Amino acid sequence: MSRSHSARSRSTRTALAGAAGLSGAALLLVSGCTPTTGASPVSDAASASGPAEAAAAQADTSAQGLQSAYQQTVKAVLPSVVQITTSQDLGSGVVYDSKGDIVTNAHVVGDAKNFQVSLATGGKPLAATLVSSFPANDLAVVRLSSPPKSLKPASFADTSKVGVGELVLAMGNPLGLSSSVTEGIVSATGRTVSEGESGGGTGATIPDMVQTSAAINPGNSGGALVSLDNQVIGIPTLAATDPQLGSGAAPGIGFAIPSSTVKRIADQIIEHGKVTDSGRAALGVTVRGVVGENFQPAGVAIVTEEKNGAAAKAGLKAGDVITRVGNTQITTVQSLSEALAALRPGDKTKVTYTRGTSTKTAEVTLGSL
Template identity: 50%
Template sequence: MPPHVPHMHRPPQWQSPLLAPAPMQPATPAALSKRRRVGRVAAAIVAAVGLSAVSAFGGGYAALELRPSTNHTVVSAQNSAGSGSTSTLSNVAAQVLPSVVSISTGSAVGSGVIITTDGAILTNNHVVATARGTTVQVTFSDGKSAMASIVGTDPSTDLAVVKVRAGGTYTPLAFGDSSTVHVGDTVLAVGSPLGLDGSVTSGIVSALNRTIDEGQDGRTGATKITGAIQTDAAINPGNSGGALVNTSGQLIGINTAIATSGDTAGNIGVGFAISSNTAKAVADQLLG
């Protein structure tokens, strides 16, 4: 019998935009264990946002089994790039967390980034695409919630802006210049993977200027993201629309998608973020 060569020529698969299910009650160990028994879901590019919005994207996807990670560490301060100290990454996480929110559309949960003091929030278009109407619920890092109106969407770049309807002053996250990002830079991914608000993971920039084609299943008018940042920081369903930040706590990307090997639909350390320069330009246009 010839030797088995494991998947030497099998190309990576992309998972389709998915959203984490909107929690009916606070997550408990029992509830988290139930999430491991997720059935077969539609997939072809998997964007990192959650599990319950599959039907909103129609058919045409290859079936994959999605097995969420059982590691639910809320904040990981480990510096996988080998530069900087744990305390430095802890400080960055503390600085960024108040500017990252959880977004619930009623049927699913994603993430968002506060970008103005009056409550404008940048997220992915596919996060708000499942909204029932023109509003979504936003949950802040302190646990408080508010309703937000959808200001505008740009499906061509998979970006959207919502704005908190209540008055108040909010903590925006400063934009960094994504053109100055280098392969090997330390980054943190912040969001609500699997509905776990305020989760932080660390990694490095693995590659730059990737093109992510969400139309690999043959759909027309599907999104093609260019200039994406590739990272090995863990990105999972629920992270979509969340922040990818540098060690100065600046936004360098909006977490959007993950690739899979074909053997597993979970995170394999290949995630993608829309560059901050693209995100800022689109947000400025949507805010008018």
């Protein structure tokens, strides 16, 4: 699997899943019904009917407990998930605060400045305007013009505590089917995923994403990936596709921007009207891909460099072709984005580049995206 499509309604775009990092031990959150007093139903069944019947009673009790946990989570969180409609498309969003701020994906808002927001609790669509968009992390905040008093902000989790194997629910508006819920698990954490620009995508490379088996479909973008603790652990953004299947989805492989990243970006947008500290490393250059004599990708050429940017301070300039960052070979713009996504502002790294017929190496102190 190497391709993904966005969860935006009626549009698809490309994504590449990079190296995985698994964090934490696997957790299975299964709520059971255990009486606090008296004999348990399982022990009663065991004494009356034997081990087989006791096992069946245990399974039935666990299933009822899990179903109850799902229903309680849906009841608690779904009212915080909204549908965002532009003149051309629709997606999902999550109520961030009682002032009417709603967080969503940048590719959901696109170039639009005004939106119609439909609450899961019903009623007429509400007018909203764009606060700011940050395409580098595919996040945006829109604000309701007249937020109702009944508005229910979601609770966002500390993503560092999310474990592989944790049961989750994806909530959103897939294919325009409002307030839909799917279920799955956290399949992996720490994924680096690059999305394409076709179909309105931002072309961003996003680190630390949460991979899930919960179904993510067009229209889910900007919605909520929710734990059974009733907390949002991520914003669903991409669903994988298998190149061998053409445009068909690869079942059970979706990606969500972790809630810790969502909170960091959204808080800055709400406070400052823009992102002031992305936490993302940058060279301070604009680039384009180049090919070698065999017409295969051979590096990334600097088109312009920011004055006093990280690359310029290290002596790189327009026309130089970057071929390696640290120990990572750079052949395409995407590979450069992925290499930088693994680093942080202030990190020092060696950048290998060619200038004319000469190969050079510079130590670069990375700036902020």
